[in-house]
Amino acid sequence: MSQTKEIPLMEKIVSLCKRRGFIFQSSEIYGGINGFWDYGPLGAELKRNLRDTWWRAMTRDREDVVGLDATIIMHPAIWKASGHVDTFSDPMADCMVTKKRFRADHVESQSGTVYSYLGAIAKEGREAAEPLLAGEKLGDVVRHLDFDQQKLNEGFYVAHDALKKKLEPAVYDAVESKAHGVRFSVLLPPGKPPESARKVAVQFYEGRGLKEPTLFGETTAKIENSRAFNPENGAQLTEPKPFNLMFHTFVGATASDDDKAYLRPETAQAIFAQFKNVVDSTRQKVPFGICQIGKAFRNEVTPRNFTFRSREFEQMELEFFIKPDEAIEAVCGSVVQWSESADLSTPQPNWGWEMWHRYWVAQRTAYYAGIGLGADVLDYYWQGKADLAHYARACVDILFKFPFGTEELEGIAARGDFDLTAHQNASGKPQEFFDDEVKQAFAKWNDEQRAALVARKQAENAAKEKGALPAEKVAEWCERLFKGFYVPHVIEPSAGLDRLALAVLALAYTEVEKTDAKGAKETVTVMRFHPRIAPKKVAVFPLLKNKPELVAKARSVYDLLKKHLAADYDEGGSIGKRYARQDEAGTPFCVTVDFDTLGERGPELLDTVTLRHRDDGSQERVKISDLLGRLLPLVS
């Protein structure tokens, strides 16, 4: 019976990642840097495989998606147009009693009575000071105690200093160490008794180290629609502090404010910014997509959960451009509605944004299944109206059951024409696509039909809660559409590569109980990666390393395989140790060259090797000439 305490699964995974060279802490020899992680030799291979499977599934296997590889630093105007410079700045405020943190702009606005206090004194200080006070009120003494630079400027210092001179040093000392002249307020909704405000205020001063505090200087005031108080207990929040998630840099050596630029917080905006160039250079017609894999940077408030939320991370994003539903209506007569029984296997001309959105959810789900992430480990979260940004029509998160909780791997949003329109407006360059098919379709419409569409669009627009346009803009938009011009709408599947790597690491991690030759139980770790994404596909060993003929043969097998597969050669330690090493690296196949391979037991075994399978340890005898034919289909 071992008494080793249970180590949490996540810690074991982190430990294995370091031990085997999947993931290291960045800059570790200098103490590390918060929110940054490096991929070691096996991690780099794993990540590359994931990247390659995505790239292949998203663009090479398709005719309607092309790739892009844009810079990390782009014109700063891109981030103003996209809204990131403004909206990526989250104001945060903390509850002064519970320390709970709030997005200051998300705090529920409240009305009621504000109870304010000038300060408080602990019971011990009050009892010590009261008999000694010469005509001064204890509350007046307390109020002038704590002061900062701003208060000094406001003349508080004079009052404080005068008081100090006036009072007996013994009284002053008794009060100073046991009291706080710090203002604090509590908001009470109508109908609540003042005692509940006092209770919260007492908690606040207790939190600052005062025992059994007496409050001083209570005043009340009515307040309407304030976001400055914690809705749960009414306690005052700290002043909102902005947290801007954009990383800044400077382009040019002078590093002046004019040279300010940003590291991209997402790869998507480059796709929008290059939309016209791609259209003009590829013969692609809407519907089509542009995808990109690359680094992105966010100055996260709290990087957490190993690589899950990093400040530098890699995204795999697709922007799939589609016709507006009104164009589909003109071309096909109607837009097909999504239903549970809809066939999502092959895109159809009469699909509107909703079908395309569902289609991409299905495509992405199939992708995950293809690398071993099946329905049992994934989950979906369909964002409700309240979660959605005003420009988004729908968004679903694909979630993975991580050891630390079920968290997002990928978001698939239907974003309308928001992004391209934003860049069109900001840059002054039209981002419209000319669609002859749409032009021809509308050419068959009469004036009445057109007027009806304009009226319908205007009515829909007027009914919007947020982001409604002037009616004449809607009419303008319709007129452009009738001529075949529109800003494409977009479906955006956006996945985190590092999150995917972490997910497959967590999923692969398996502990197997083994009993060794001496009967002792031990736990060994096997990384059960899907063979398509395993960092190394095959490892080759000579059974014994001190026999030159075995080594030479094993090396020749290794040379044969490594041209086609990520292969490893290992002759260190015993054969069992080598298998165990490869199990921890997640190598699905091992090949061992023995004396039979050299023909020692007859010609029928000549040039055959042992092929050992990672997941069940089973072995089979395979001809060297058959190895590639056996392995390649399993790993690609």
Place this chain on the structure above:
RNA sequence: GCGGGUAUAGCUUAGUGGUAAAGCUCCAGUCUUCCAAACUGGCUAUGAGGGUUCGAUUCCCUCUACCCGCUCCA
């Protein structure tokens, strides 16, 4: 950023105000036969910076990183 916890070798742990211990891993060697075998030898550590002290890995302070919660999202 706030609150709580942690920091000794590649990993898992031990220990001490006075030379830092072990197992596993790793490296080299012996071994003709397939799942961390055995044997021999070897490398490697007190997160960083201050302070107290004759002397600090140990006591104190600051910083950093990691883990949990708040928060956030790819």
